[in-house]
Amino acid sequence: DAMVIQNPRYQVTQFGKPVTLSCSQTLNHNVMYWYQQKSSQAPKLLFHYYDKDFNNEADTPDNFQSRRPNTSFCFLDIRSPGLGDAAMYLCATSKRGGSDTQYFGPGTRLTVL
């Protein structure tokens, strides 16, 4: 089945220790998104790629970076995680972007000690 896969599902890191979250897709979609969702809050878009074009949300902290080495993979790098970065991180894809349906992965829950 075509899908969006996120690894790991649970990630524990230490305060200030860089961490990388991974997302892969078998849908061959052009657009990939990273969302942050904190407890009882709405998912918040951090950034997205349209093909290789990177689009950062204005309020995404510089601590968050992303890489998309090819169509299938996208990574979220948190350079110096703080306690406030503990959240669920959701990856999503869509074929053409815009109002096209977004397909979400199961998320990675990040804990910062």
Place this chain on the structure above:
Amino acid sequence: DQQVKQNSPSLSVQEGRISILNCDYTNSMFDYFLWYKKYPAEGPTFLISISSIKDKNEDGRFTVFLNKSAKHLSLHIVPSQPGDSAVYFCAAFRSNFGNEKLTFGTGTRLTIIP
């Protein structure tokens, strides 16, 4: 600034009855609205959508109603089934803005009581 609001964090409905989930928005430029459903340990999955040129869209047991003047939309599920127990997110999109941003609400946890 929460532009999409789901004021009911939770809702319990008897199996077979109608579930009504509500969503309000503040930005009149939103012109496309979606509902996503999320089970525990899974990502949100698309359920149903509606364009601002319509006031109703129906798909099987699911109907979404849009009241633009009130900036309000609702999702009706009838009849409700135990498998409908999940968190439901309302989301809004502004199609002419040139960006990809879906704005989500905080979700409503629906519990269907057998």
